[in-house]
Amino acid sequence: MEFEAIPGVGEKTAQSLSELDDAERALAAGDVAALARAPGLTEGRAAAIARGAIRRRHGDDGGFLATDRAREVYRDVLSLLRERTVTTYAEKRLETFFPTASQSRIEEVRGFAETAMERDPDPTVLDALDGVGSLEPASGIRVRERCLATADAERYAAAKDAFPELSVEVVEDARGLAELARSYATVVALDEEFAGVDVEGDVRVRPDAEEHPDDIVPERALAFFAQNRGRIRAAADVHEAAGMEAPCDLDSLRDALTRLDDDGTVVGDEELDRLTNAVDDVDAAASTAESVANDHLRDAIRERDVTIEGTDFLSLVEQGARVDSLLSRELEDQYAGAVAAARDHLVESLSLRPEEADIAARVFSDDPSFPVGYDEETLSRLRTELKAGRDRRAVRLKRELAADLSALRDPVTEMVTDALELDVELAVSRFAREFDCTMPEFVDGGEGGRGGPAGFEIEAGRSPLLDVPFEAADPVDYGVSGVTLLSGVNSGGKTSTLDLVALVVVLAHAGLPVPADRVELERFSELHYYAKSQGTLDAGAFESTLRDFRELVDGETNRLVLVDELESITEPGASAKIIAGILEALDDQSTTAVFVSHLADEIREAAGFPVAVDGIEAVGLENGELVVNRSPVKNHLARSTPELIVEKLAGEDTSGFYDRLLEKF
Numbered sequence: 001m002e003f004e005a006i007p008g009v010g011e012k013t014a015q016s017l018s019e020l021d022d023a024e025r026a027l028a029a030g031d032v033a034a035l036a037r038a039p040g041l042t043e044g045r046a047a048a049i050a051r052g053a054i055r056r057r058h059g060d061d062g063g064f065l066a067t068d069r070a071r072e073v074y075r076d077v078l079s080l081l082r083e084r085t086v087t088t089y090a091e092k093r094l095e096t097f098f099p100t101a102s103q104s105r106i107e108e109v110r111g112f113a114e115t116a117m118e119r120d121p122d123p124t125v126l127d128a129l130d131g132v133g134s135l136e137p138a139s140g141i142r143v144r145e146r147c148l149a150t151a152d153a154e155r156y157a158a159a160k161d162a163f164p165e166l167s168v169e170v171v172e173d174a175r176g177l178a179e180l181a182r183s184y185a186t187v188v189a190l191d192e193e194f195a196g197v198d199v200e201g202d203v204r205v206r207p208d209a210e211e212h213p214d215d216i217v218p219e220r221a222l223a224f225f226a227q228n229r230g231r232i233r234a235a236a237d238v239h240e241a242a243g244m245e246a247p248c249d250l251d252s253l254r255d256a257l258t259r260l261d262d263d264g265t266v267v268g269d270e271e272l273d274r275l276t277n278a279v280d281d282v283d284a285a286a287s288t289a290e291s292v293a294n295d296h297l298r299d300a301i302r303e304r305d306v307t308i309e310g311t312d313f314l315s316l317v318e319q320g321a322r323v324d325s326l327l328s329r330e331l332e333d334q335y336a337g338a339v340a341a342a343r344d345h346l347v348e349s350l351s352l353r354p355e356e357a358d359i360a361a362r363v364f365s366d367d368p369s370f371p372v373g374y375d376e377e378t379l380s381r382l383r384t385e386l387k388a389g390r391d392r393r394a395v396r397l398k399r400e401l402a403a404d405l406s407a408l409r410d411p412v413t414e415m416v417t418d419a420l421e422l423d424v425e426l427a428v429s430r431f432a433r434e435f436d437c438t439m440p441e442f443v444d445g446g447e448g449g450r451g452g453p454a455g456f457e458i459e460a461g462r463s464p465l466l467d468v469p470f471e472a473a474d475p476v477d478y479g480v481s482g483v484t485l486l487s488g489v490n491s492g493g494k495t496s497t498l499d500l501v502a503l504v505v506v507l508a509h510a511g512l513p514v515p516a517d518r519v520e521l522e523r524f525s526e527l528h529y530y531a532k533s534q535g536t537l538d539a540g541a542f543e544s545t546l547r548d549f550r551e552l553v554d555g556e557t558n559r560l561v562l563v564d565e566l567e568s569i570t571e572p573g574a575s576a577k578i579i580a581g582i583l584e585a586l587d588d589q590s591t592t593a594v595f596v597s598h599l600a601d602e603i604r605e606a607a608g609f610p611v612a613v614d615g616i617e618a619v620g621l622e623n624g625e626l627v628v629n630r631s632p633v634k635n636h637l638a639r640s641t642p643e644l645i646v647e648k649l650a651g652e653d654t655s656g657f658y659d660r661l662l663e664k665f
């Protein structure tokens with residue numbers, strides 16, 4: 001990938017980009033979201049790069065928007081669309097829609113947009129979309145109880161790459177392996193040569209480890225699903241709410257997800273819960289069992305009269321026996337009962353299974369003693385046994401769930417992508433519905449006997465970018481082919497008309513629907529839109545503006561040129577001559593141009609060809625306010641506001657003064 005060739009990417013950036021594998025992959029896929037995750041890239045930059053990449057793929061260098069004002073209109077259009085997305089993914093993805101002269105690109109997006117417009121922007125779907133986002137690779141996993149071992153340096157490096165979650169150790173021989181097995185619960189040996197080696201501990205030989213990552217590190221798949229759980233569930237909800245067919249069974253997916261904790265541990269397994277609780281409670285249970293035994297024995301002793309014959313007692317005293325032997329002689333049954341109660345307590349309170357209960361039985365000795373005490377060593381064995389059981393169970397469950405979830409990884413990725421793409425479609429659908437859009441029709445220029453450019457024809461166009469609410473916008477009909485002047489009363493809507501034309505042309509060339517009842521237009525090569533200049537230019541600025549227009553009249557054919565009141569750049573007389581000259585040059589090419597001007601008469605006089613003039617007319621004055629017909633009238637020089645006022649006064653006054661004034665217009 002040659003990043004230098006992408007518009008907007010400098011040499012230094014290109015150099016650092018060329019080192020990013022992820023970015024390259026994302027570029028190839030045109031996936032802005034993935035691209036934005038590449039280290040060192042901001043989202044804006046990522047979007048720009050992806051846009052550039054797509055343009056390049058379509059052989060378009062992005063030159064369609066030829067002026068600042070044209071780019072501004074595109075940005076405004078984009079904002080209207082982006083405001084109608086729910087996810088950040090869709091917001092960024094919309095930036096890959098841009099106006100172009102490339103027919104194939106326009107066709108591609110038109111196909112997408114036509115499907116999108118059919119989509120019902122149901123509020124429940126939009127709600128569900130709120131939780132959807134691009135899936136993130138699992139992060140922050142570190143497994144300490146398992147390690148990989150190899151004797152091969154190359155394998156060592158490969159394993160370190162493939163399993164960043166595990167320690168990878170170099171071992172020379174069986175002795176090294178045995179040593180490792182003492183420090184880790186499980187050692188996975190990567191070399192075939194270790195297959196026959198007999199080492200104590202949990203040592204597995206898996207030369208194929210890299211091919212079964214979920215088997216070696218089930219934590220990876222679990223963390224991926226745990227960390228993306230909210231997004232996955234939301235994507236499943238979107239599919240249901242929108243009635244879309246999901247690529248996997250949603251009930252089993254949801255079921256698998258409920259078996260996962262936020263940190264990727266498996267929950268909801270009775271046996272694992274039992275073992276975990278037993279490990280946690282074993283010390284407390286032993287103490288309680290001890291108390292149970294002592295209470296039991298104390299009560300028994302208290303309740304019993306001990307009778308002992310004098311000779312026996314004497315012999316005991318002479319032997320120096322302590323009370324223990326008295327206990328074993330006289331209270332054997334009571335002691336046995338107390339110990340049995342202690343054992344029962346251990347077994348019951350920890351819900352021990354028979355094998356575990358066997359060890360638990362030995363925690364309390366059969367040899368009578370008072371007070372009764374548990375055997376620390378045996379208790380520790382019980383603890384170790386329970387812990388080992390718990391860990392074995394946990395790993396097995398992890399492996400099983402990881403296997404279930406791994407099988408779901410691809411369908412889930414597809415499901416999330418589909419949900420995110422739906423958001424893009426819904427944004428287009430909402431845009432089209434809210435602004436009463438239709439798909440524009442492209443017609444060929446120079447055909448139908450007209451010879452010249454086909455230009456554009458808009459029927460009932462309403463701009464969502466007007467400074468009045470969309471509902472209050474008057475529909476505008478306007479069509480131009482060739483070079484035309486647009487005249488009209490002050491504040492009649494001339495600038496708004498140019499804006500509407502630019503908006504429609506930008507959307508149409510982006511393959512998107514347009515806010516009008518019907519639009520026909522040719523496929524323009526470029527859009528040049530010059531906004532009204534803020535007052536008279538100084539000599540330097542005037543010169544540079546003239547240079548711009550020099551380039552304009554020398555550029556590609558089939559352009560659309562929109563210019564707002566160019567006359568204000570210098571004094572009226574000179575302006576009219578300059579505009580006339582530019583119009584002549586544009587007329588010689590197949591250019592469609594609309595020049596808004598108050599100097600239509602003067603320009604026409606200065607031009608060496610019959611320039612068409614359209615006019616936005618005031619149909620009258622109502623309470624001192626102009627009533628305007630927003631649709632320009634073809635081949636009609638609109639009367640100016642002063643003329644209308646003089647005309648009004650002439651009607652009210654009989655002196656003849658205003659009549660004579662009116663004749664001067």
Ligand SMILES: Nc1ncnc2c1ncn2[C@@H]1O[C@H](COP(=O)(O)OP(=O)(O)OP(=O)(O)O)[C@@H](O)[C@H]1O
Nearest residue numbers: 467468472473474489490491492493494495496630
């Ligand atoms: N189609 C429309 N529907 C409703 N309101 C409109 C429409 N077009 C223009 N307007 C209103 O008229 C105002 C003036 O429009 P605009 O600035 O386009 O006129 P103009 O003819 O370019 O004015 P000027 O002669 O000062 O350059 C707009 O701010 C807008 O509020």
